[in-house]
Amino acid sequence: MAYLELNNVYKTYGEGTDSTEVLSNINLTIEEGEFVAIVGFTGSGKTTLVNLINGLLKPTSGEVLFKGKPVIDTSHERGVIFQNYSLLPWLTVGQNVYMAVKEAFPKEKKSVLNQRVRDYVDMVNLTPAFNKRPKELSGGMRQRVAVARALAMDPEMIIMDEPLGALDALTRGNLQDEILHIWSKDKRTALLITNDVDEGIYMADRIIPLKPGPNATLGPEFKIAIDRPRDKTALNDNPNYKKTRNAIIAYLMDIGEERKSVSATEYVLPEIAPKSFVA
């Protein structure tokens, strides 16, 4: 039995003639301890897919099974790292993490919970910023808080929705390493949604492209047969890496072309100009 299973999942927004099918016929299985990356264009329905798996959305048809049971609601077993961090701006770093920890372990003593918060904030190297509010942090630091918050709840599976999308290349590299380090420590199952093929290859065991929506569906999977721990600089010379990377990019380019030809309808834009408030 697979750890996470999506069978013939369809997701439609709206009703009747106005409805658009965002996802169609999604089939995905993830085994325990696996690191899977889903790569796709922006607007291809990646976030919808994530919300179906974490339980924020329900599929229009088909089923999402987690450890054999249908996903009907969110659960502490599946930790989520959102694309836009989603930290509560009126709470400090420590308070943001504490809130999650307190919900995940309602029976624990306060001192134990506090220690847990400190440990996880320390793990993402944010102890100096413990009492700062999200507004005072940089984008990378905010994302690390979000990572600490998700992991402190001790989830069995981590779902990451383009977690590093808004970061600069250097911070991105560092956080990739941090996430991998944490993942390799106790081999949680991980699902990474990304638009960066290199990031997927560096981090995941398998890469599955998402064909762009509407009617987005999963493409053929690419296995990444590169030994861990992976070295970013050495990766460039790895023939396997090059081959896989080229194959994935070629596939994505192909479906990109396909999409262009499909949506050849010309849209007539209305003639509007920005309103001037000065004159």
Place this chain on the structure above:
Amino acid sequence: MEQEIILKKDRQPFSFVKPLVAKLTPKFNRGDLLGSLKKTGITVISILLFIGLWHWGAKALYDVEADYKIEKALTERGAEAAAAERACIASGDSSCQPNTLPSPSQVWASLQSLIADHKIIKADKAAFVEKMAATNAKLTAKGKDPIVYTGRASFIDIVFTSIRTVFAGFLLALLIAVPIGIIIGLSAPLRSAFNWFIQVFKPVSPVVWYLLVFMIVKTLYIGDSTDNAFVISFISVGLCAMWATLVNTAMGVSSVDKDYINVAKVLKLGTFQKVFKVILPSSLPLIFTGLRITLSVAWMVLIAIELLAQSQGLGLFVWEEFQNGANDSNSKIIVAMFVIGIIGFLLDRFMLTVQNMVSFNKNEAV
């Protein structure tokens, strides 16, 4: 290169003094100083201009009124009476002064006389309390009510009555509007159920609110001889002013950022936790915006309501002075006007400070 520079710095004997001096000298940026001077200067100039314009306008009105008086004396009682009238007006005698918009200096004099009056009343009160101390001690020992000072209220007392009324009304508005706002903000059906109610009652005039409250409180106080003017006026003020808070709270609660709601769902917060840990903190800025509007509306409608309710506050003061028609009545009214304006301004500043304290930057993507 960098290394060299640091070495050179270290060799200077008093290098450690520099940062210390920099710390101790107040940071007066030339531009900042000029900017703030300019700003204050503009304010001062505009105030002076205003007073000048007022003085000039008051003078013109005074002349019109004086000319009319003299003309009237001339046509009705002859040239002699007109000369006498002119002399009387010029002498500044209070019996024949034209009654019009008072000049700034008259208003200033009235303010001082009101303060002097307050000192006299205060002394009176203290003397009364001292005189009655023994009697009151006996009365309380016997279990009777002590005798209290019931003399006329001074201007300062009147101002404080008004402030008390506004705060009581504001508190009432807060206690009614915030909980109801939260509840209807959380539930869309309740929101539509309340919508007509809010739309109908929001534009009702303060006068009508007063009459409505009067009808109810009068019946509730039947057989009770205590003065209920204060109760009526603060309830009316509260009911008049609460709508901004009600609408803003409902809006703030119903429009919480979807990201925060998703966080609450993923963390599996209970309903109570979700409301108090996520929804309320995120709508606090809007709630406080509402409260700020409520406080300024409360202060604005206060005058009309105190006037109607005969509550011993600024509204009644203004009305009584107008009815009184004494020589300095008009300038006392203007004093009251400025006091009302300045207190309103201070209340608004206070609320703005509180609002800024609870706000976080909502626009920033966090």
